[in-house]
Amino acid sequence: MVSLPDNASAASKIAVIGLGSMGFGMARSLKRAGLDVTGYDVESAAVQRFVAEGGLGARTLAEAVKDADIVVSVVVNAVQTESVLFGPEGVGQAMRPGAVFVSSATMDPAVARGLAKRVEALGLHYLDAPISGGASKAASGELTIMASGSKQAFAAARPALDAMATKVYELGEEAGTGAAFKMINQLLAGVHIAAACEAITFAAKQGLDLGKVYEVITASAGNSWMFENRVPHVLAGDYTPLSAIEIFVKDLGIIQDMARAERYPVPLAAAALQMYLAASGAGMGLDDDSSLARLYAQLSGATLPAAAK
Incomplete structure (x- = not known):
């Protein structure tokens, strides 16, 4: 030593x-x-x-x-x-x-x-x-x-x-123990961001007032730290990268490798990874990870707020 x-x-x-x-x-x-x-x-x-x-x-x-x-x-x-x-x-x-x-x-x-x-x-x-x-x-x-x-x-x-x-x-x-703890955090973070983007874009597809959706959800049981932190990017139409899509392509990919080695199922993390991969493939890899909302909008025809001019 x-x-x-x-x-x-x-x-x-x-x-x-x-x-x-x-x-x-x-x-x-x-x-x-x-x-x-x-x-x-x-x-x-x-x-x-x-x-x-x-x-x-x-x-x-x-x-x-x-x-x-x-x-x-x-x-x-x-x-x-x-x-x-x-x-x-x-x-x-x-x-x-x-x-x-x-x-x-x-x-x-x-x-x-x-x-x-x-x-x-x-x-x-x-x-x-x-x-x-x-x-x-x-x-x-x-x-x-x-x-x-x-x-x-x-x-x-x-x-x-x-x-x-x-x-x-x-x-x-x-x-390695610290790294393992971080991967548990990243599993949750990646899934929560995907869920937040799915929810806010689904709200847009329903024609709801997105600002009011944010207000209600952040005061309700469905809130998460990621919803509260990332949805304002969507409301502002600002996808300047604070944490890029590619980060979760990498991190959720590591989780898949770890889980496969342990023969442990991670279906929610796997589904989230597919969305990050799709966003990256659509040219958003270096944009903010809240860009998953833009991907959901492209797939569904929902309209999200545009950036202020």
């Missing part, structure tokens, strides 16, 4: 890899907490934006993680995480011994366990730490983090965890 660095409790130098809608907010929260934060992204404009707000920017992964106590990886999936760690410019060999790699990507638990073993073999710590809460919670430092890893990994990552989240669930000492 790798040892805990002497200065772990006071660690202050942090690298954030991936400055998208989530990573940028997380980097801002870390900086607001008084930590020394360097940001890196394959898109130089994202790095420049962080620098403009007073953060530090890096041109390469190695530059970003040099002397970092904590590396927070906020990329999309397991493939990108593996590339960040072990690709041609991977940080695995560039991080200092005893530093901790905090992996926030949603992935198959078995993959998380494999990455953890490879990282720990390099004398580093690995914290399996998927996140929930959306871009607004990332920016305000109010995420929920579902984490698993060694006591040393938790201790080393604590300054970052405390700055990024209001709820940090410590779910065990084996990497």
